[in-house]
Amino acid sequence: MTKPESAGYDYDVVISGASLAGSAAAILLARRGVRVALLERRADPEAYKALCTHSITANAYPVLDELGVIPALEKAGAVRNEARWYTRWGWIEPRAAPTGPELPYAYNIRRSTLDPLLRSHAAETPGVDLLLGHRVTGLVREAGRTVGVRTATPQGEREIRARLVVGADGKDSAVAKFAGVPARLYENARFGYLAHFRNLPLPGGIGHVWFLEPDMAYAFPNDDGVTVLAVLPDKKRLPAFREDLEGSFSAFVRALPEAPPIDSAERITKITGAVNYPLHSRKPTAPGVALIGDAALTGDPLWGVGCGWALQSAQWLAEAVALAASGRGDLDRSLVVYARRHRRRLRGHQYLAADFATARPFNPLERLVYAAAARDESVARHMYLFASRLIGPLRFLNPVVLAKASAVNIKHRRAAAVRLGGPPSPTP
Ligand SMILES: Cc1cc2nc3c(=O)[nH]c(=O)nc-3n(C[C@H](O)[C@H](O)[C@H](O)COP(=O)(O)OP(=O)(O)OC[C@H]3O[C@@H](n4cnc5c(N)ncnc54)[C@H](O)[C@@H]3O)c2cc1C
Incomplete structure (x- = not known):
């Protein structure tokens, strides 16, 4: 049994980051009797991640269901994420077998809707204290083990002690950095730009993904009649693309097979993107520490899988550690269980994605x-x-x-x- 080296914890678990992974973990842990401090560096409860195309894959449905947010998502206009994929062999159009069950699905929903919804759900969950404007600036360590965090708050520095510190603070995770957990990086040979549009109908009203070998593009209908368009060309094209970003973005979209009618649509956001977005993998645990979401594994944006894995890893962590984190079991052993599950479920996907991110031809x-x-x-x-x-x-x-x-x-x-x-x- 792991013995607490120090009595007097403020909470059982302190989570750094109140976005998807952090909010989900807080809810799922608190429902299992764990006392949680959920820290978010941003002070605005409506804050959200702008750099995301928020198509949430069907693997996340059971987590959204357990979180109890599906009725709220549907009320907010979330769109079931059916899609068709263009390849040089024609369109791949997955649909249910005539006599079979419907295809599993989750949702396309803008992060400006999703993030505040999940965060407020966490804040309303008994056992969760949401502490906005709290930036984790260091870890409290005793006898080689993490036993809390240091945070900068509007009221000054504060130390919060807990049996377990969870890094849900994204790909540049402060918790991982302070715990000395290195990231393994895989080069991404594509860059990406995205923008939101109104009046941009897509055939069948469903998502579209274009495999252009090596370039990629996708378009997803979202809540409130907004369509998100993203282009992910080979980095070799970057210098020419950047010379005229708006012109290049539109020309790229116009050239797509069955191109969405971008010229008659209204663009309602800036064209934003990332020109250097390597994939990251980290060991998801250290003594007294667990990493979830992008802090543990940042995939390639082109597959649109990070939100689903942020939610799933939160669920895997809660299932593995809830008893031990509230003082009713062996925390180190439960962290081993979480790390094993994380590795078993995601390592193969990341291996394939890292290989494809080199922009190599189809194998x-x-x-x-x-x-x-x-x-x-x-x-x-x-x-x-x-x-x-x-x-x-x-x-x-x-x-x-x-x-x-x-x-x-x-x-x-x-x-x-x-x-x-x-x-x-x-x-x-
Ligand atoms: C261009 C692009 C498109 C994408 N499209 C998709 C898609 O279509 N579908 C999909 O599933 N995924 C997509 N992703 C991936 C997805 O955005 C991420 O995987 C997902 O946001 C990870 O969630 P998270 O909760 O782990 O981390 P994040 O959403 O990054 O949240 C981290 C949180 O931690 C907080 N934080 C950071 N540091 C601290 C600190 N020191 N103290 C306290 N708080 C801190 C941040 O403010 C933030 O709220 C895309 C990514 C990119 C870049």
């Missing part, structure tokens, strides 16, 4: 499966489950699926050859 397996997904509904559904992070890379590329994809592509080539009167072509 043979991707060509096989993406081509088949554009031609066959069951492979398209399988791909959707992977993109929604409901299955991992091993299940995505399992031998049965590869055999099915090969059969689909061979059948397609034979049919094409019959139509053209020649031998089947060797490419997928």
